[in-house]
Amino acid sequence: MAIRGFGQLKVEFYSHLDKIKDLYFNQGIVVFKILHQKVIDKYNLTLDYQAFCYYARKELKEKGEMKIKDKVITQNIMNNDATINEPIISRPSFYKANVFN
Numbered sequence: 642m643a644i645r646g647f648g649q650l651k652v653e654f655y656s657h658l659d660k661i662k663d664l665y666f667n668q669g670i671v672v673f674k675i676l677h678q679k680v681i682d683k684y685n686l687t688l689d690y691q692a693f694c695y696y697a698r699k700e701l702k703e704k705g706e707m708k709i710k711d712k713v714i715t716q717n718i719m720n721n722d723a724t725i726n727e728p729i730i731s732r733p734s735f736y737k738a739n740v741f742n
Contacts, residue, residue, distance in 0.1 A: 650692040657684055658700060665701050673697055 654661075661680055670676045677693045680686060 650688055651696065653686055653688050654693065654696040657686065660684065661697070662701065665697075 657680065660683075661676070664670045664676055664679060670679060673694050674690070676697070677688075677690050680693070681688065
């Protein structure tokens with residue numbers, strides 16, 4: 642376990658972030674255990690698994706989901722531009738519950 646001074650693990654992770662993103666997004670290695678092992682072997686880091694998972698979740702998972710959401714929103718906007726002239730169809734739904742039990 643690599644316990645070191647203030648922020649050294651963070652610096653080690655963020656200095657290789659572009660390479661880690663390449664492995665995660667482009668090469669499809671999405672399992673953190675395998676990704677951690679590849680990074681450790683390939684770049685000779687001393688980053689322990691817990692710290693790697695902490696920073697990877699922060700950088701890869703959250704920002705990756707935001708990129709996917711943005712991509713879906715832009716695709717929906719682009720697809721809906723062609724249907725602007727169509728009428729809006731509303732389907733109201735009413736609350737269907739028993740008032741008295």
